[in-house]
Amino acid sequence: MGKWRTEARFVGMAVDAGVARVTLDHPARRNALSWDMLVELRAALLEADDLRAVRVIVLEGAGPDFCAGYDMQSAYARYASEAAGEGSADLYRSGSGSFDDDAWKLERFQELLRTPFTLHKPVIAKVHGHCVAGGTDLALYCDMVIAADDARIGFPATRAMGSPPNQMWFYNVGPQWAKRLLLSGDVVSGADAARIGLAVASAPATSLEEEVMTLARRLATIDAELLATNKRIVNIALELAGAGTIARLAAEMDSRAHLSRAKREFDADVAAMGFKAAARRRDEPFGDGTVRPSW
Template sequence: MIVLEQPYETLLLEAPAEGVVQVTLNRPERLNAMTVTMFDELESVARAVGDDRDVRVLVLTGAGTAFCSGYDLADAEELTSLSALGMLDRQERAARALSAVRAVPVPVIAAVNGAAAGGGLSLSLMADIRLGSPAAKFNAAFVRIGLSAGDLGASWLLPRLIGPSAAAEIGFTGRIVEAEEAERLGLLNRVTGPDDLLDQTLAMAAQICANSPGGIRVSKRALQANLEVASFAAALELENRGQALLTRCDDMSEALAAFKAKRVPNFSGR
């Protein structure tokens, strides 16, 4: 995988299984707090994953005891001294990085191993699927430091995930949402055991990798794009085009023949 060849200062990249890239936020001494460098590196990795056809699933997790504690407060002190345009540039840089993670064309699974606060919450929302250990917890910490809960996509994604009323309560209070409640709300797909978060994440990644790469990519595109269309008819139009496209791909013929023969298709190397 080409994406693994580049060294990073704040991220650790590895391939724990065929077709899977694991990106670990690697500032455990700062609870994986975000910096300008991390934003730049996240954007770079996301774009590299999108260009690497060998990557079928991206796993995102944190080193140590936290997933991501949000923007590093040691750097946050300088924000008030920036000009308005300087602050806008800083904000757009962060938003561009998280948007790039969401735009990765293959499924992104967040393995939330601890606190996901502020920008860490927003980062977890960029994933298609979130699994959490019992130590996972979330909060919209923005309001606690005088900022808006509408940050880095949270005000758009969170209400769509858990409903506007629950999102408003979490956003206005800044309270901690523990793993069990997060699962009940739909913020987490599943709470794992205390020691098998990555094992369960990789098992799910293997299930995804067993399917057609093209089918998965088009499925992700449809699920994301149809969150934003204005009508059922527009959603059907997008779906129809995707299905028509996939019938022209070799994967569909192979999968159909394998299904009829009750065997497992081999999509490796596609």
Template sequence: MTVLLYNVDAGVATITMNRPDRRNAITYTLLTELQKALTSAAGDESVRVIVLTGAGDNFCVGRDQSGDPTMRVVRGLSVQEDRTRLLDVSRVIPTLVQIPKPTVAMIRGGCAGAGLSLALACDLRYAGTGAVFNTAFVGAGMSGDTGMAWLLTRAVGPAKARELMLLPERIKADQAAAFGMIHEAVADGALETRMAKIARQLADSAPLAVRGAKLNLESALSRPLSEFLIDEADRLITCAYSEDVEEARSAFLGKRAPHFAGR
């Protein structure tokens, strides 16, 4: 079975973790293939938005501990090898955070451990009301990986992140929305329709503006204000001199939908 499915349709790249029999539990191969898929989407000019989801009834329940030991990220053969393997596959997290296209997680069922890290690394996160979340690491005797504490702190704030990491428990979708772990809990039967609408809105937006906005949001967390304002101005001027801003103006005056070319 192919562990990852990749499909592009009308500007939307859908990446599906495809191990439904294992609730899409993470293996070294799955994260390696995800890195390749994200690199492909980043370099494909036809792709405007990336949707990450899981096959079957779950998003991803974290690391696979009961499968073939050779497939695990941490195999227990040597400290140096496991450290190298973990750092290698962890590259997928900064790739998701920094990729210059909007990323959206569509979450059903279980979303735990490193699976939750993948979701948190996406720009937007929407879950069915039947979804269940858990940081999971401490409960499994582990301190955490795949950027969990970094991502969680930015999503829910430092105080709540400490509680969720140190006292792991099952969190329902409505609670996750209240905490800021996800943006919205949607009725399970309406999740795909809601996601299609969001993906379409993002795909139809001006690519340069979306990219600049995403870079601004990321820089806002790390750059001093004086430096941020310089970067923000540069991105705005780039947009201001683009064909897309002229198309937006023309569409507004003509009372029609704009058609952005990304240049």
């Protein structure tokens, strides 16, 4: 299929007129991020970055959502099998391992998720439907986010499960909005995300394609080496402002959060009633969980 890619199950890619469209393509699971999907995604992004015919990359999701987070149902099923003595828990770092085991695994996931940030070519995240939890980790590693007005963007898992392991929130919205969203786990609409800086623009859902592709085609008229120059100097500024260090520490903070009483109680709910029911119970006190800024 390409220099970097082999046969893919969860990620698609097409190239036209200088724009590579990389698609999370597992709508049955709302494009939840599994290890296999992220390996395929990294390969597709590297392929697009390597192809001379590509100048800009658009990252999107198939189906009704951009990405509903990490594939926690599969993760909890794996934890349960490992706890029962099945699989290879005795050979590799398991789901019920130590603080260091947990941090190690989160760091490996983040290496894959961080790929858009490390590419030379610009990546635009086209966000619709839900972009929550791990979906925001991925979107915020892209160079720009354009969202549907009615998209829902946030990290509800901070209410009981952990902390975002990438922490690009601070760099996009500043300390107060980062705290407002992460301490509550509330979400914002795509329209409000654009107002606070979490997205560069928003558009009605019916116009999102046009909004994204207008920008992508505009950038595709520019020499790829100039695009790389200007992307990378901004990213170097982010690195000098501590983004790389914060990303490493964020994985350790997420591991710390996994040791909290709230996480133990949530895990007990998952074991008793399943992940979806546990998440509903977690979120019930927050109503629709949406921040509506006053402007």
